[in-house]
Amino acid sequence: MSIPAPKSSGGAMLRLEGVSAGYAGFQALFNVSLEVRPGESVAVIGPNGAGKTTLLRTVSKLIELSAGEILMEGRSLHAVPAHEVIALGIAQVPEGRRLFARLSVEENLKMGAFLPAARPRYTERLKFVYSLFPRLQERSSQIAGTLSGGEQQMCAIGRALMSGPKLLLLDEPSAGLAPVVVQSIFALVKRICAEGYTVLIVEQNIRQVLKVVDRAYLLETGRIKMDGPSAELLASDEIRKAYLGI
Numbered sequence: 589m590s591i592p593a594p595k596s597s598g599g600a601m602l603r604l605e606g607v608s609a610g611y612a613g614f615q616a617l618f619n620v621s622l623e624v625r626p627g628e629s630v631a632v633i634g635p636n637g638a639g640k641t642t643l644l645r646t647v648s649k650l651i652e653l654s655a656g657e658i659l660m661e662g663r664s665l666h667a668v669p670a671h672e673v674i675a676l677g678i679a680q681v682p683e684g685r686r687l688f689a690r691l692s693v694e695e696n697l698k699m700g701a702f703l704p705a706a707r708p709r710y711t712e713r714l715k716f717v718y719s720l721f722p723r724l725q726e727r728s729s730q731i732a733g734t735l736s737g738g739e740q741q742m743c744a745i746g747r748a749l750m751s752g753p754k755l756l757l758l759d760e761p762s763a764g765l766a767p768v769v770v771q772s773i774f775a776l777v778k779r780i781c782a783e784g785y786t787v788l789i790v791e792q793n794i795r796q797v798l799k800v801v802d803r804a805y806l807l808e809t810g811r812i813k814m815d816g817p818s819a820e821l822l823a824s825d826e827i828r829k830a831y832l833g834i
């Protein structure tokens with residue numbers, strides 16, 4: 589069974605225009621512009637410290653912009669506080685998963701459906717998440733902290749889907765996982781895209797993520813250096829030499 593993701597009409601779903609941001613005394617993003625269109629899967633790739641997490645945190649309004657603008661379905665996020673971002677249909681899977689380690693899988697999933705708008709659809713969404721991740725259903729009463737790394741990542745993604753988002757933000761879902769588990773997580777990301785969700789994923793695992801997404805942007809020291817269809821970036825000399833060791 590599947591619940592089609594809500595679609596918006598025309599134009600970018602998410603657009604960053606000339607975004608600069610950072611931390612006290614330290615600028616981490618410089619004039620970053622990018623867009624994610626409805627139904628697309630887009631990656632921001634780049635090495636450790638490039639500013640990928642900072643970029644997602646600006647979209648979630650956890651970090652203030654020093655310049656530029658972020659638009660969700662044409663609407664500026666400028667005046668939207670962090671706790672209201674999810675109500676606009678943006679759900680983030682944070683770096684390091686951040687599950688409630690002492691709660692069960694199902695209790696974690698329930699936490700993702702806390703919005704008043706999501707609650708009436710809780711049972712339906714839970715079924716949907718379990719259909720995507722049968723492993724989670726098998727382990728629904730297991731304490732999240734005792735799951736394997738890959739299962740924890742599934743649970744974190746499932747929790748984000750429980751809010752019924754339009755746009756899913758994923759922060760390095762492959763981090764810390766064994767190569768074979770990384771492959772299965774990326775296969776799930778592909779499946780989520782195929783279900784019609786719009787996905788923005790930031791990753792250091794450039795080779796693998798480029799096999800999954802439609803387009804990507806290369807972020808280096810806070811600046812977008814390249815962008816294009818994934819196949820184009822995979823074939824580019826610059827990326828092959830600097831990141832794929834070819």
Ligand SMILES: Nc1ncnc2c1ncn2[C@@H]1O[C@H](COP(=O)(O)OP(=O)(O)O)[C@@H](O)[C@H]1O
Pocket residue numbers: 611612614616634635636637638639640641642643
């Ligand atoms: N809370 C913070 N305070 C100060 N500097 C930070 C903070 N978080 C990240 N940074 C710095 O911002 C830069 C980008 O970090 P981050 O966005 O975490 O990169 P990535 O996710 O690509 O590894 C790095 O130089 C990092 O040291």
Ligand SMILES: [Mg+2]
Pocket residue numbers: 640641642683760
């Ligand atoms: Mg990061």
